[in-house]
Amino acid sequence: MAKTFDYLVLGGGSGGIASARRAAMYGAKVALIENARLGGTCVNVGCVPKKVMWNTASIAESLHEASSYGFDLKGVQPSFNWKLLKDKRDAYVKRLNGIYANNLGKDEIQVINGTASFVDNNTVKVGEELYTAKHILIATGSRAWIPDIPGAKEFGVTSDGFFELEHQPKKVAIAGAGYIAVELAGIFNALGSQVTLFIRQSEFLRTFDSSIREGIMEEYKNAGIEIVPLSAITEVKNLGTATEKKLSLTVTNKDTLQTFVKNDYESLIWAVGREANTEPLNLKATGIKLNDKGFITADEYQNTGVPGVYALGDICGIEMLTPAAIAAGRKLSERLFNNKPDSKLDYDNIPSVIFSHPTAGSVGLPEHEAVAKYGRENLKIYQSKFVNMHYSMLDHKPKTHYKIICLGKEEKVIGLHLFGKASDEILQGFGVAIKMGATKADFDNCVAIHPTAAEELVTMR
Known part of the structure; x- marks a missing residue:
């Protein structure tokens, strides 16, 4: 027999938790299904630990600027302990995981650990257990991906892997032209790593205004970041050992098709885009449609087209920002459980920030x-x-x-x-x-x- 709820939320990220808690506030019987740590990408491998690292890099910049403001730092050589910071940052994130769990408990939301898979439009399966609800929200987010080229997955990591680094690489290669690549490049550079940024076009951040694109690019070049435009990494080799990597990158210029090699990188980070977490959901058992990029199609009210099934956040590929998912989740629950039929998120004029330097x-x-x-x-x-x-x-x-x-x-x-x-x-x-x-x-x-x-x-x- 299936366990029945008013609201089933698939995904314990920011959007899913916000929607679940708002629904529970109005008396709905809610269950939230998550197969990893609560808080999703933002809390665990995104905005929150990234901002800790950005703060760290900003302090490093202030140390460099101090002498210009009259502070005599001669003879003082501050050292930076990457491992110490990582341990403190990880502990902070773990504490946030606990806060999320406590809040869900206070709201009497049942947290189900596991991966949800649709049986039909109203029922999902987790392990051997079945769960059904009048309303089901899909908020399982997205994940970074690595291109299918020789050595890319074996020797490179995504932005998730950035937060697993136990030591600071002295020389790092970053592939990508979006804000994640730009942010990581700025952090590494400010902390003293030698950074090469490989971008496929002539500029990065191409969806942003020219004032931002040009300003950041100029400052990054002045800061010593090597930017390789029109470049595609086609092969990755490790000429070192498993513990002391010396990565060799074969790179092709997109315009001339000429190939060259860049050597001796300790780390390679791929920040070339994200894809929707749809595979485990067994969407073929439903009438839910995906667009040509693999994201779930939902209207302005977060409807998927299947009655009673909704989607929001990164899984939809629109405004992939934590605050947008939180706002959309709360608006959806206002509509479903607080008799506000017109409640929806206005996706116009949503601010966004690049934590560059x-x-x-x-x-x-x-x-x-x-x-x-x-x-x-x-x-x-x-x-x-x-x-x-x-x-x-x-x-x-x-x-x-x-x-x-x-x-x-x-x-x-x-x-x-x-x-x-x-x-x-x-x-x-x-x-x-x-x-x-x-x-x-x-x-x-x-x-x-x-x-x-x-x-x-x-x-x-």
Whole structure:
């Protein structure tokens, strides 16, 4: 006999947990099925431990900058203990796993350890047990993948493997052009590793605004990161030992098709994309459809097309950000269990941040998309490029670049793009304003806070 619930949530990541807890708050009988650690990618091998590493790298940068502010560090050579930090970071993540488990227990949500597999549209199987519910949410997320080339899987790791490194590699190769690759490159470089970043096109972060792409690329080159454009790694060999790797990478230029070799890397990290965790679900037993990239197709209300079955988060391949999954999960439970039939997440103007060095942030349309959608003649673009006061005492003075994209005579702000120190924190507040429909005049009417970098956004002409 199948055990029956009001709500079955497949996946104990941020989106699944948020939806489960919100449903339980309204009295629903909820079960959550997870085959790994609670918290999903974000808590275990994503946002949370990544931010710990970014903080660490930022402290290293501050140590380098200290002498420019009058601190005499002569004779002082701070050493960095990677293993110590890893152990503390892992303990912190483990504590978060426990907090999630405690909260689910307090909400009387039954946690089922195992992998869910559909039997039909209303029933899933975990081991030998059957579970059924009127409402089933699929929130099993995505995973990083490694291309099928000789030596790639044997000698390389994904971003998940980055968090398993017991020692800091002195020389590391990173393949990828998205924000994960860019973030890991910045962390390694700031901590003193020699970094080579292999990208398949001429630029990285191609979905972001040009101000962000160009700004980060310039700073990374200035920081000593080697960027190899138009490159595809076609073979990986280890010329060293299992414990002391010396990886040799065969690389092909995409334009010229010429092949060359790069040697002596201690680590190779693949950050070339993510794929949906759909295989164990046995979706062929249901009517659920996948798109051409293997992600579940769901509408704006998270409906899969199969009555009573929903999907959200990375499994859908749209706005693959933890806060978006959390918000969508809560909205869904409001609709299903709190009599709010119109409750859904508005996927427009979701802010996103790149924890690069320095950081960058974006909300709304990048310039190239705004031009394609509205025509350049209907846009007015404001920009400011300046040196953040933080760098005024330093010899190296990276440029901060802010861009505001406005539409029509009322100059409604439809895009905001920040590159420079503290962009991550600055963007959150301005994201609220843009979500509310702010215009350039609204920005101008806000009195500046001086001296800050953010004041440029309300004084721009």
